[in-house]
Amino acid sequence: MSASRPVRLAVLVGGVFVLGGGAALCLGGLREGGHPEADRFTAAAAPSPPSRPGAPPPSGMEARALGFRLLTLADPGEVLAGMDSLARAAEQGDVEAQVSLGRIYLKGLLSVPRDAARARAWLLRAAPSHHPSAAYFLGVMSQNGDGVMADPAEAARWFEIAARGGSPDAMFLLANAYRAGAGVPKNDEKAVELYESAGEREHPAALQALAMAYRYGELGLEPDEAESRRYTMEAEHAIQHRQAPP
Known part of the structure; x- marks a missing residue:
């Protein structure tokens, strides 16, 4: 990034970091109308159509790509043909298909009504594999009381699993939990560590x-305008260039 690039400092407005010029960074686990994780991956979904009737169900990355498509x-x-293919794969134990069904039921489509209970059921089927996306969405549901009683400690437990699996969204939300002492003991040092880990993966809000x-000068850090400008510029860069994980 060029040192001459203009810096737009951010302000916190209603839980959202707003950069000069109007760019916004959501601090919650969900954006209005969708999931940050799902939004990142949608563009990377394979363009192949849903499986033809009678074809073997998709598996692994094929199921994942179909889910995002x-x-x-x-x-x-x-959509319904694709859902049928995913359901057959999920019933056969394919974890990516289980996560895809959970994601779709959590988001909801015009032809597939949102169903938090079904979403949670499929995500729990995938959870024993420690799939980071399954753990992330289960954490968000526990955090928000979506299909289950709100439980900050349970949310943090799921975010910890997802963060260990490499999910930057989970790292960010777990950092927020340590920052606020929500479901875990308040720990500014741990929050900074997690923000940094998510930032290394180009998570803009982190x-x-x-x-x-x-x-x-928050989170036990000394005020440092140069570091503040550096991280702001990195956040702006991440908004424009962040790539979908493999």
């Missing part, structure tokens, strides 16, 4: 959280 389809027939912490 279904989030973009408008034709009810294609980078902006570090920028604000250095700007105002």
Whole structure:
């Protein structure tokens, strides 16, 4: 990044970091209308159509790609055919298909009504594999009381599993939990460590959280305007260039 690039410092407005020029970074586990994780992956979904009737169900990365593609389809027939393929794969134990069904039921589509109970059931089927996306979404549901009683400690437990699996979204939300003492003992040092881990994976909101912490001397950090500017610029870069994980 060029040192001459203009820096747009951020302010916190209603739980969202707003950068100069209007760019916003959501601090919650969910954005209005969708999941940050699902939004990142949708563009990377394979363009292949849902499986033909009678074809073997998809498995592994094929099931994952189909799941994300279904989030973009408008034709009810294609969506329902794809859901049938995923359900057959999920019943046969394919973890990616189970996670895909959980994600779709959690989001909801025009031809597939949102169903938190079914979403949670499929995600729990995938949970023994420690799949980071399954753990992440289960954590968000526990955090928000979606289909289950709100339980900050249970949410933090799921976020810990997802973070160990490499999920930057989970790292960010777990950092928020340590920062606030929500479900875990308050620990600023642990929060900074997790924000940094998420930031290394180009998580914009984690980078902006570090920028604000250095700007105002929060989380046990000394005020450092240079570090604040650096993290703000990295956050802006991450918004524009963050790549979908493999």
